[in-house]
Amino acid sequence: MGVIDSGGAAKSASGKMQGEKPGIILDAALELFRQYGYRRTSMEDIAGAANVAKGTLYIYFKSKDELFEALARRLAEQVGLNVREVLARDLPFEDKVLAVLDAKIGFAFRLVLSSPHAAELTAPTSQLPDDVFGPVDQELRASLAGLFRDAVKRGDVDLKAAGLTPEGAVDTLLAAAHGAEFGAKSEDDFHDRLTRIGRLTLRGLRADL
Amino acid sequence: MGVIDSGGAAKSASGKMQGEKPGIILDAALELFRQYGYRRTSMEDIAGAANVAKGTLYIYFKSKDELFEALARRLAEQVGLNVREVLARDLPFEDKVLAVLDAKIGFAFRLVLSSPHAAELTAPTSQLPDDVFGPVDQELRASLAGLFRDAVKRGDVDLKAAGLTPEGAVDTLLAAAHGAEFGAKSEDDFHDRLTRIGRLTLRGLRADL
Amino acid sequence: MGVIDSGGAAKSASGKMQGEKPGIILDAALELFRQYGYRRTSMEDIAGAANVAKGTLYIYFKSKDELFEALARRLAEQVGLNVREVLARDLPFEDKVLAVLDAKIGFAFRLVLSSPHAAELTAPTSQLPDDVFGPVDQELRASLAGLFRDAVKRGDVDLKAAGLTPEGAVDTLLAAAHGAEFGAKSEDDFHDRLTRIGRLTLRGLRADL
Amino acid sequence: MGVIDSGGAAKSASGKMQGEKPGIILDAALELFRQYGYRRTSMEDIAGAANVAKGTLYIYFKSKDELFEALARRLAEQVGLNVREVLARDLPFEDKVLAVLDAKIGFAFRLVLSSPHAAELTAPTSQLPDDVFGPVDQELRASLAGLFRDAVKRGDVDLKAAGLTPEGAVDTLLAAAHGAEFGAKSEDDFHDRLTRIGRLTLRGLRADL
DNA sequence: CATGAATGAGACTTCATTCAT
DNA sequence: TATGAATGAAGTCTCATTCAT
Numbered sequence: 099m100g101v102i103d104s105g106g107a108a109k110s111a112s113g114k115m116q117g118e119k120p121g122i123i124l125d126a127a128l129e130l131f132r133q134y135g136y137r138r139t140s141m142e143d144i145a146g147a148a149n150v151a152k153g154t155l156y157i158y159f160k161s162k163d164e165l166f167e168a169l170a171r172r173l174a175e176q177v178g179l180n181v182r183e184v185l186a187r188d189l190p191f192e193d194k195v196l197a198v199l200d201a202k203i204g205f206a207f208r209l210v211l212s213s214p215h216a217a218e219l220t221a222p223t224s225q226l227p228d229d230v231f232g233p234v235d236q237e238l239r240a241s242l243a244g245l246f247r248d249a250v251k252r253g254d255v256d257l258k259a260a261g262l263t264p265e266g267a268v269d270t271l272l273a274a275a276h277g278a279e280f281g282a283k284s285e286d287d288f289h290d291r292l293t294r295i296g297r298l299t300l301r302g303l304r305a306d307l
Numbered sequence: 308m309g310v311i312d313s314g315g316a317a318k319s320a321s322g323k324m325q326g327e328k329p330g331i332i333l334d335a336a337l338e339l340f341r342q343y344g345y346r347r348t349s350m351e352d353i354a355g356a357a358n359v360a361k362g363t364l365y366i367y368f369k370s371k372d373e374l375f376e377a378l379a380r381r382l383a384e385q386v387g388l389n390v391r392e393v394l395a396r397d398l399p400f401e402d403k404v405l406a407v408l409d410a411k412i413g414f415a416f417r418l419v420l421s422s423p424h425a426a427e428l429t430a431p432t433s434q435l436p437d438d439v440f441g442p443v444d445q446e447l448r449a450s451l452a453g454l455f456r457d458a459v460k461r462g463d464v465d466l467k468a469a470g471l472t473p474e475g476a477v478d479t480l481l482a483a484a485h486g487a488e489f490g491a492k493s494e495d496d497f498h499d500r501l502t503r504i505g506r507l508t509l510r511g512l513r514a515d516l
Numbered sequence: 517m518g519v520i521d522s523g524g525a526a527k528s529a530s531g532k533m534q535g536e537k538p539g540i541i542l543d544a545a546l547e548l549f550r551q552y553g554y555r556r557t558s559m560e561d562i563a564g565a566a567n568v569a570k571g572t573l574y575i576y577f578k579s580k581d582e583l584f585e586a587l588a589r590r591l592a593e594q595v596g597l598n599v600r601e602v603l604a605r606d607l608p609f610e611d612k613v614l615a616v617l618d619a620k621i622g623f624a625f626r627l628v629l630s631s632p633h634a635a636e637l638t639a640p641t642s643q644l645p646d647d648v649f650g651p652v653d654q655e656l657r658a659s660l661a662g663l664f665r666d667a668v669k670r671g672d673v674d675l676k677a678a679g680l681t682p683e684g685a686v687d688t689l690l691a692a693a694h695g696a697e698f699g700a701k702s703e704d705d706f707h708d709r710l711t712r713i714g715r716l717t718l719r720g721l722r723a724d725l
Numbered sequence: 726m727g728v729i730d731s732g733g734a735a736k737s738a739s740g741k742m743q744g745e746k747p748g749i750i751l752d753a754a755l756e757l758f759r760q761y762g763y764r765r766t767s768m769e770d771i772a773g774a775a776n777v778a779k780g781t782l783y784i785y786f787k788s789k790d791e792l793f794e795a796l797a798r799r800l801a802e803q804v805g806l807n808v809r810e811v812l813a814r815d816l817p818f819e820d821k822v823l824a825v826l827d828a829k830i831g832f833a834f835r836l837v838l839s840s841p842h843a844a845e846l847t848a849p850t851s852q853l854p855d856d857v858f859g860p861v862d863q864e865l866r867a868s869l870a871g872l873f874r875d876a877v878k879r880g881d882v883d884l885k886a887a888g889l890t891p892e893g894a895v896d897t898l899l900a901a902a903h904g905a906e907f908g909a910k911s912e913d914d915f916h917d918r919l920t921r922i923g924r925l926t927l928r929g930l931r932a933d934l
Numbered sequence: 935c936a937t938g939a940a941t942g943a944g945a946c947t948t949c950a951t952t953c954a955t
Numbered sequence: 956t957a958t959g960a961a962t963g964a965a966g967t968c969t970c971a972t973t974c975a976t
Contacts, residue, residue: 119935137346140970151937153973162971260507270503277486277504294479295486298469299504302511328960349945360962365947537956555764558949569958571952580950636845678925688921695904695922712897713904716887717922720929746939767966778941783968 120158123148124169128209135215136166170230173209178234180205185241191249195242196296199275200289202238207288211279242268256305267303274299329367332357333378337418344424345375379439382418387443389414394450400458404451405505408484409498411447416488416497451477465514476512483508538576541566542587546627553633554584588648591627596652598623603659609667613660614714617693618707620656625706629697660686674723685721692717747785750775751796755836762842763793797857800836805861807832812868818876822869823923826902827916829865834915838906869895883932894930901926 126147130139141162145152159165180201189197210219246264249255257267274295282288335356339348350371354361368374389410398406452473458464459473466476483504491497544565548557559580563570577583598619607615628637661682667673668682675685692713700706753774757766768789772779786792807828816824837846873891876882884894901922909915 141972142970145938152939152971153937154935156972157935260510262503262507266503270500270507273486273489273500274483274504274508275486276489277482277484280482280485291479291482294471294475295483295508298471298479298511299483299507300511301469302507302509350947351945361946362948362963363961366960371946559951560949563959570950570960571958572956574951575956678928680921680925684921688918688925691904691907691918692901692922692926693904694907695900695902698900698903709897709900712889712893713901713926716889716897716929717901717925718929719887720925720927768968769966779967780942780969781940784939787968789967 119148119150119154120168123150123155123158123165124172127165128169131166131169131219132210132213132215135213135218137218167230173206174231174234177202177205177231178237181234181238181241191245191252191254192297192300195245195271195300196293198238198242198245199272199292199296202234203275203278204289204292207279207282208285211282211288239265239268239272242271253305255300255303257303259305260303262303271296271299328357328359328363329377332359332364332367332374333381336374337378340375340378341419341422341424344422376439382415383440383443385418386411386414386440387446390443390447390450400454400461400463401506401509404454404480404509405502407447407451407454408481408501408505411443412484412487413498413501416491417494448474448477448481451480462514464509464512466512468514469512471512480505480508537566537568537572538586541568541573541576541583542590545583546587549584549587549637550628550631550633553631553636555636556633585648591624592649592652595620595623595649596655599652599656599659609663609670609672610715610718613663613689613718614711616656616660616663617690617710617714620652621693621696622707622710625697625700626703630700630703630706634697657683657686657690660689671723673718673721675721677723678721680721689714689717746775746777746781747795750777750782750785750792751799754792755796758793758796758846759837759840759842762840762845764845794857800833801858801861803836804829804832804858805864808861808865808868818872818879818881819924819927822872822898822927823920825865825869825872826899826919826923829861830902830905831916831919834906834909835912838909838915866892866895866899869898880932882927882930884930886932887930889930898923898926 123144127139127144130143130147133139134143141155142152144165145155148155155165159168181198184194184197184201187194187197213219243264246255246257246267250257250264257264260267262270275292278288278292278295282291332353336348336353339352339356342348343352350364351361353374354364357364364374368377390407393403393406393410396403396406455464455466455473455476459466466473469476471479484501487497487500487504491500541562545557545562548561548565551557552561559570559573562583563573566573573583577586599616602612602615602619605612605615628634631637664673664675664682664685668675675682678685680688693710696706696709696713700709750771754766754771757770757774760766761770768782769779771792772782775782782792786795808825811821811824811828814821814824840846870891873882873884873894877884877891884891887894889897902919905915905918905922909918
């Protein structure tokens with residue numbers, strides 16, 4: 099039912115598994131947050147959807163905000179895995195860059211941003227601590243910068259003409275790519291935008307023009 | 308105090324002015340929403356900041372959500388004025404496009420998006436009615452498309468090479484430009500990003516490469 | 517529009533008449549109280565229906581409760597007039613008694629009790645001062661007792677057999693008659709009940725049985 | 726403290742008893758409603774009187790109106806029990822009829838109608854759903870009609886002379902009896918009226934006159 | 935670990951009443 | 956007199972969190 103499952107822990111004969119409760123709770127929470135938004139989803143709702151008592155939520159998560167943070171953390175982990183998997187693939191430069199963008203931004207879009215309550219879910223209370231998405235982001239940026247460096251060496255890309263360092267190019271590309279989320283009506287719509295933005299940006303960096 | 312004043316109605320000697328209350332209230336609300344977010348700002352807080360009684364808020368706005376909508380509507384109006392003003396200026400193509408982007412996205416950034424609670428402020432309850440920002444957006448897109456058509460005629464821009472229509476180019480450009488908001492730490496940071504994204508995108512559309 | 521008009525003060529050429537405002541306000545209030553009940557009718561509503569400003573209500577009535585009391589007082593006056601008019605008619609005993617009951621209880625029913633909010637209108641805040649309906653009631657009771665005395669003299673009625681004084685008979689008759697209000701679905705229904713109750717009660721007092 | 730206790734569940738040593746809370750709350754509410762009326766009694770007041778927190782009220786009753794309805798429903802149940810108990814007794818016709826009237830109307834009077842705020846308590850917001858008192862009322866009417874039929878068979882009562890069916894007689898009797906509530910100053914006063922009205926009405930139906 | 939009844943601060947909203955114009 | 960903007964006490968209801976079992 100959810101966009102993504104909780105990780106597929108094997109179940110014992112009794113159907114229960116020590117330690118799977120938090121995952122079940124987070125699955126239920128994500129589902130409800132996507133449907134009703136953060137504010138309109140009560141702890142009671144989450145408990146109900148996860149088939150546990152309200153008090154149980156507080157055994158695993160100190161507060162509603164912390165539950166949300168755990169959700170974000172899990173998402174960040176999944177994004178990290180995705181990105182690493184794509185980077186390991188053998189793909190042409192442009193395809194790989196686009197695939198990486200999709201692995202990060204597209205994944206997040208499908209899980210969270212496609213919800214009508216995306217805005218609220220980006221961070222219900224002020225900002226999420228940087229250590230949630232920061233590490234994944236740094237890793238991603240470093241990898242993309244490496245791809246750009248290789249492309250420059252190969253002569254496919256000319257950053258000098260655009261007056262950018264590899265890191266600057268990555269930063270600009272990522273920022274632009276994030277713009278794909280705005281006003282995307284569906285996943286396909288989002289994907290089209292992301293591709294167009296990525297292509298157009300990369301085109302501005304091409305050496306062969 | 309606010310990022311922008313409420314319209315600058317001249318005050319009479321008594322310090323009162325017919326019809327200025329809603330503006331004062333919205334100013335106070337914007338200030339607080341930016342500081343504490345929508346949820347954490349109570350109607351009581353707004354009333355206090357606007358130096359009126361709680362009940363007074365309900366004379367001008369039916370509910371908290373409607374107050375927020377009025378705020379958004381006022382912002383949209385201001386954006387519309389800004390954009391029109393920029394379009395009327397005599398500027399080179401690229402400068403004008405960048406100026407238009409700044410007039411829209413930059414203005415919104417300064418007023419709302421630079422807040423740590425930007426996400427929540429985009430739309431506290433699900434989505435704002437399309438009629439708030441829709442008209443301004445349409446107008447903006449049509450104007451930009453016109454600029455692109457002129458540039459194509461002059462031979463400055465080659466959309467065919469990028470496989471885009473003027474509207475498609477505008478859509479992609481705007482989407483990419485919106486990405487500047489992500490992770491911008493300051494207004495200058497934001498402006499840099501916006502410029503870099505705009506330049507790089509336009510570079511991908513140049514005919515002279 | 518109302519069940520009863522405010523007294524039919526002649527209007528001057530300008531359509532206004534000094535001193536008619538209170539009547540207009542009470543008319544509007546009665547109409548609204550009947551429709552929405554006392555609590556659900558705000559002073560604002562009354563002012564609007566009477567085409568005056570809210571503040572104007574407080575010129576004529578100190579408070580909402582006092583406005584209600586004035587309404588009750590006016591109704592009591594009208595009931596008094598009605599009853600006196602019926603008493604002055606030349607009618608057979610039973611017909612006259614029934615007519616008197618209708619003049620009092622029926623009149624009130626049409627004005628107030630037929631409303632779905634009758635319960636609330638009987639006295640929105642605790643009890644109305646006795647001096648509102650008390651005098652009318654005393655007058656009515658005295659008159660009815662007189663009618664009974666005459667009937668006893670004529671030999672039409674035998675109170676001794678029922679063990680009642682004229683006043684006791686009147687009291688019982690009036691109490692029973694008030695029961696007609698309970699669960700009456702329409703004015704006709706109410707009138708039928710009132711008649712049946714009156715007839716049956718009087719039948720129990722007849723000398724000729 | 727209350728006019729009637731909540732059902733008298735035995736308390737365990739700890740003073741707690743599963744499921745007794747709603748009863749305690751209703752007891753407290755009835756007490757306050759009788760003293761101050763529905764409007765003037767706040768949920769906070771009820772909570773205080775029941776020694777629970779405000780939120781607890783909402784665990785058992787969705788809203789203030791629903792709490793009131795539950796109160797009415799409980800009263801209706803008690804009336805039903807009372808009436809059935811009286812009907813089961815072996816009593817002469819007139820005594821039984823009077824006892825039934827007292828079991829219904831008298832009981833309600835003692836619980837609610839004797840309050841100075843009785844009017845408001847009959848139904849704070851428009852009308853209570855018919856299914857609250859309707860069933861009890863139907864049962865009562867059917868039983869009384871049966872009593873009348875038996876009395877007619879025995880020759881004690883002559884409905885034909887009064888032009889009434891058993892149901893019509895019951896309807897008229899009940900309506901008249903309800904009139905006893907009006908202006909009753911005390912329970913004794915009320916009881917006297919009820920008896921006089923009942924006697925007089927039944928007298929009008931006697932066959933032996 | 936698990937439960938869910940209980941809590942109570944806090945939010946939004948209404949509206950009778952006042953008062954400067 | 957008349958107005959209606961402004962007030963603020965009071966009310967209903969929600970819900971994150973706690974804790975005895």
